[in-house]
Amino acid sequence: MFDFAAYAGLFSAAFVAATIFPMQSEAILVGLILSDRYSLAGLFLAASVGNTLGAAVNWFIGRGVEQFRDRRWFPVTPEKLDRAQAWYRKYGKWSLLLSWLPIGGDAITVAAGVLKEPLPIFLILVFIGKSIRYLVLTAATLSLI
Template sequence: MVDLAAYAGLFAAAFIAATLLPMQSEAVLVAMILSDHYSLAALVLTASIGNTLGAAVNWLLGRYIETFREKRWFPVGPQKLEKAQNWYRRYGRWSLLFSWLPIGGDALTVVAGVLKEPFWIFLALVFIGKAARYAVLAAATLGIVG
């Protein structure tokens, strides 16, 4: 019998971890793999989809946040935003393959929205990067690599 609540919990952890909110989805995934009660492929796919959709929230924030740039409460100063945009322009959309990185990965997904990266290209590249990360983590957990 499939425990949908457990998969939903993994999805939620992965989704939240990809937004600007702090969360660790890796620990949830590893614990579920080690429990040996779940399909490995389903776990990796669930975490990858959740994390990608969480990054899509960042893309949407980036896409529409510019309208608030002049507000006092805007979270990023003009210099920092310009620096991030220049970095993304320099390295391009392929940098989204590294959106899984714990430092800077979330910012990449926001800047992709600010710079109006086409959504379907964004989703594809982010999914590839995040799925590869979860697959390597799963393999390392099982002792296949590392």
């Protein structure tokens, strides 16, 4: 039986986790894998696509960030954003492969928007990076079973 709620919950957690809001999706993925009730391919796709689309929110924020970057409520400090932009200028679009990093990954995706990386290239590279992370996490979880 297909349990839409489990996949939708994982997708949602992965989506929010990739935005500038603090959340983690890894524990949910591991729990669902360990339950042995769900398709590994389905879990992998839900997490990878959700996380990639969440990162796209950051890209869109980056497109309009200049008008908000100095406001107190803005979640990325001007210093972190400046560092991310410098990193992005130095390493270019390939730095998006590291968008899965827990520290700095969100700033890289915002910087890509600020620096107007084309959305299709952004989505492809972010999907590759985030998918590799979920593949490694899945493999590590399966090795525990």
